[in-house]
Amino acid sequence: MTNEQSPNHPISQALEKRIRVGIIFGGKSGEHEISLASAQGVARAIDRDKYDVVLIGVTKEGRWITGGNALQQLAAISPTPLLAPESESTNGAMSAPIASAELMPTATATSPLATIDVAFPLVHGPFGEDGTMQGLLELADIPYVGAGVAASAVGMDKALMKAVFRAHNLPILDWLVILRRDWNAQPDDTIYRIESVLGYPCFIKPANLGSSVGVAKAHQRDELKRALDRAAQYDRKLIAERAAQNAREIECSVLGNDEPIASIPGEVIPRREFYDYAAKYESDSGTELIVPADLAPELARSVQEIAARAFKAIDACGMARVDFFLERGTQKLLLNEINTIPGFTSVSMYPRMWQQSGVSYADLIDRLIRLALERHADKRRSKIAYEA
Numbered sequence: 001m002t003n004e005q006s007p008n009h010p011i012s013q014a015l016e017k018r019i020r021v022g023i024i025f026g027g028k029s030g031e032h033e034i035s036l037a038s039a040q041g042v043a044r045a046i047d048r049d050k051y052d053v054v055l056i057g058v059t060k061e062g063r064w065i066t067g068g069n070a071l072q073q074l075a076a077i078s079p080t081p082l083l084a085p086e087s088e089s090t091n092g093a094m095s096a097p098i099a100s101a102e103l104m105p106t107a108t109a110t111s112p113l114a115t116i117d118v119a120f121p122l123v124h125g126p127f128g129e130d131g132t133m134q135g136l137l138e139l140a141d142i143p144y145v146g147a148g149v150a151a152s153a154v155g156m157d158k159a160l161m162k163a164v165f166r167a168h169n170l171p172i173l174d175w176l177v178i179l180r181r182d183w184n185a186q187p188d189d190t191i192y193r194i195e196s197v198l199g200y201p202c203f204i205k206p207a208n209l210g211s212s213v214g215v216a217k218a219h220q221r222d223e224l225k226r227a228l229d230r231a232a233q234y235d236r237k238l239i240a241e242r243a244a245q246n247a248r249e250i251e252c253s254v255l256g257n258d259e260p261i262a263s264i265p266g267e268v269i270p271r272r273e274f275y276d277y278a279a280k281y282e283s284d285s286g287t288e289l290i291v292p293a294d295l296a297p298e299l300a301r302s303v304q305e306i307a308a309r310a311f312k313a314i315d316a317c318g319m320a321r322v323d324f325f326l327e328r329g330t331q332k333l334l335l336n337e338i339n340t341i342p343g344f345t346s347v348s349m350y351p352r353m354w355q356q357s358g359v360s361y362a363d364l365i366d367r368l369i370r371l372a373l374e375r376h377a378d379k380r381r382s383k384i385a386y387e388a
Contacts, residue, residue: 022116026058029125030213038122038344119144129341130156143376146318147340154314155340168313178238201243206235244325252307253353257317262304263353267293291356321350
């Protein structure tokens with residue numbers, strides 16, 4: 001019997017009763033609609049014999065809402081074609097009773113945050129995936145699914161992420177950090193710097209967004225200028241990155257805390273020039289999601305090894321999806337980025353890769369909740385006051 005299986009262990013005691021899970025979704029980023037779809041997927045698949053669910057929505061203005069079905073309320077405010085109709089539910093979970101309460105943006109004695117046993121944040125992008133939501137939950141002493149404050153912040157900020165990856169000798173593409181202030185004040189110098197260091201083609205990205213929001217590929221100077229203008233609309237810090245040569249896009253899911261495991265890899269085959277927002281979320285984009293990826297066994301193992309190393313490099317926990325480029329000519333594997341709150345619908349790549357690795361969608365949710373409780377119990381072992 002392991003420590004966690006002991007009947008006196010906090011996790012075992014927590015699992016003896018029905019656990020109240022707060023699914024948090026929406027948010028103030030450009031990935032708001034994707035978050036709603038992820039929340040709908042989890043709410044439908046979660047085991048209602050084990051868990052009671054509190055749906056907690058965050059509007060684009062940052063107002064928190066709950067009561068009744070907060071997911072439907074938020075979808076009405078922010079209509080999105082990404083949400084599947086309730087009639088498509090295979091288990092009727094969305095029509096099951098949903099706990100109701102008033103919500104304040106802090107955990108007071110009467111707020112829903114004070115009544116839940118564990119939080120499942122599914123707020124993608126800034127103000128959710130960047131450590132801010134995690135900081136709130138830490139202050140409220142609430143266990144939560146996914147990476148902690150520091151890992152979330154590093155995973156969200158591509159400039160910090162790449163610096164950490166390089167420090168851990170992980171294979172990455174050459175990049176530059178461009179401040180919006182410098183682009184606005186010294187556009188010619190900025191263009192010269194990018195052209196002389198990276199050349200064309202190159203990618204321009206906001207440093208703190210996901211789902212390819214604000215990302216563009218530049219083949220020449222006019223495209224580069226437009227790409228910088230576009231990315232600067234979303235962030236004060238931009239990333240310019242050398243484009244991988246004739247590359248395949250490979251992904252791998254990671255699950256765990258201090259001893260993470262990696263799924264079998266998958267591959268994204270966009271019909272557009274790269275895997276942009278439209279390719280990810282428009283139903284007629286022609287993008288193919290292949291699981292498992294057609295890789296030689298040794299190469300697949302390399303993907304899994306580097307994915308786990310990237311996960312540990314930023315001190316992630318719970319879940320992450322790690323994205324790669326595989327150059328066709330050289331067969332060189334290049335780490336692109338890590339996503340600490342990946343898309344989580346039943347057809348998203350993170351759960352799909354686990355399904356093909358033998359972990360069902362519902363079981364994945366269950367494992368993540370258990371990992372959150374384990375991580376929280378481990379934190380509580382640390383002293384918070386010095387004793388001479």
